[in-house]
Amino acid sequence: MKEASHKAEALRLYLAVGCGAAIGALLRFLSGLLIVSGLGANALWVTAFVNVVGSFAIMLFATMTGPDGRWMVGPAARQFVTGGICGGFTTFSAMSLDAFMLMAHGGMLKGLLYFAAVIVSSLAAAWAGYACAVRINS
Template sequence: MTDRQMAMRLYLAVGCGAAIGSLARFLSGYVIVSLLGLNALWSTAFVNVVGSWVIMAFATLTGPDGRLMVGPAGRNFVMAGFCGGLTTFSAMSLDTFILLFEGDWPLAATYLISVVGLSLAAAWLGYLMASRLNRLPVDS
């Protein structure tokens, strides 16, 4: 495979992953807001926390010491594409500023600190879970 073909494969993997991640973000927003009747802040928080768990668990499982052998296209599909399309720092920033513009400083601070803290905790949990899975014996 030529360098150009490899590059095109990576671009396609990221683009397809991003499309699926973006659709998952949209659908989770629909479920959380329209079906469950929760505030849109919950939707943004949800995708950022879940995305943080997914990217760290996948990175750990597919890293040099990981139990899954995934090539560059597969890693980019999930990490840059799907997780990039799913998570949304820009929406979190917008939500925070809307709360600030509305004068709700306590909720803005609570929201921002909570989402960042929960996202980091989810990433840590993803790492711990994937690391434990990496240490399990492989059945042949």
């Protein structure tokens, strides 16, 4: 009986991450449509946007659901948001591709500046998410 319960819990986690990742990927795609088609911005802005917003969201949620957080959620809900939605929404690999293509075709400095700007902005957004959650939790 214990083994069946363990397998059921594992299945719930897998489904939570998979469903969340599908939602996150769809949100990333829709962000691209809005930013590129709707606003006329360059596709590089999409990658930067999803990574910065995703960094804020994952840190806010992780802090709000941590041991000292206000939101009590189970492992499946936590993985649904962090590993699933945020993991499907953000995209380090696309950022790496964008930076590489800028380095190859726009100059090394341009690619490195883009990469550094997205990393620093994402870390700043994560810090802001943490700060907001700590303030809400207080």
